[in-house]
Amino acid sequence: MAPARTESSAATESRPGLRERKKIKTRQAIRKAAYRLFDEEGYAATSVERIADEAEVSPSTVFRYFPTKEDIVLTDEYDPLMHEALLARPADEPPVTALRRAMLEVIGQAMSQEPGREPAESHQRIRLVLEVPALRARMTEQMSETVRILAAALAGRTGRNADSLELRVCTGALVGAMSEAMFYWANSDEPQEDLFAIVERALRVVERGIPQTLGAE
Numbered sequence: 683m684a685p686a687r688t689e690s691s692a693a694t695e696s697r698p699g700l701r702e703r704k705k706i707k708t709r710q711a712i713r714k715a716a717y718r719l720f721d722e723e724g725y726a727a728t729s730v731e732r733i734a735d736e737a738e739v740s741p742s743t744v745f746r747y748f749p750t751k752e753d754i755v756l757t758d759e760y761d762p763l764m765h766e767a768l769l770a771r772p773a774d775e776p777p778v779t780a781l782r783r784a785m786l787e788v789i790g791q792a793m794s795q796e797p798g799r800e801p802a803e804s805h806q807r808i809r810l811v812l813e814v815p816a817l818r819a820r821m822t823e824q825m826s827e828t829v830r831i832l833a834a835a836l837a838g839r840t841g842r843n844a845d846s847l848e849l850r851v852c853t854g855a856l857v858g859a860m861s862e863a864m865f866y867w868a869n870s871d872e873p874q875e876d877l878f879a880i881v882e883r884a885l886r887v888v889e890r891g892i893p894q895t896l897g898a899e
Contacts, residue, residue, distance in 0.1 A: 714803075716755070719732060725817075733754070755817055760828075762831075763792075764831075765832065768835040781852075782885045790878055804877065829857050837849060859888045866884075
């Protein structure tokens with residue numbers, strides 16, 4: 683899980699077109715309306731119909747952007763961005779270092795470029811994942827997919843099979859560290875503490891603890 687992956691590609695320097703900006707605005711309106719209702723009425727008590735009414739869109743529009751209520755909280759676009767960033771890392775970087783730097787690159791871009799994702803909203807989002815079993819279960823599914831995507835990118839640079847135990851363990855450790863760092867931040871009495879710095883610290887812990895053995899059998 684990521685702080686929810688970006689609404690527009692961080693890799694795109696030009697401003698999104700009018701149609702894409704409208705989509706971004708609609709997604710943000712739905713998400714903000716949902717968070718307001720989750721805070722006031724609770725996650726379980728808030729229906730998609732209620733969210734649609736609050737956001738002034740139809741329920742079908744909500745489902746077009748977010749197939750399930752859980753997706754309103756969890757949907758993001760970090761996976762393809764991290765995959766691209768990893769592929770772009772220098773070929774001579776150790777695999778775990780390359781993955782750590784790719785993850786931090788995308789997280790840093792997202793935190794600096796995502797409009798409407800204030801620390802308080804990110805804090806609420808992560809707290810919801812911690813407190814709502816359905817969200818935690820859905821997040822676990824998404825993390826498995828993230829590991830698969832990033833392991834495939836590492837496979838190309840290491841010569842190992844994407845399903846090898848080594849790749850899955852190393853990738854899963856870094857993805858898990860990122861998620862735990864976010865949970866740590868959300869549980870902190872100081873939510874304004876720098877989330878990026880906490881994630882970076884967590885990823886470095888994993889990097890120091892994992893032997894750099896992916897380059898050789």
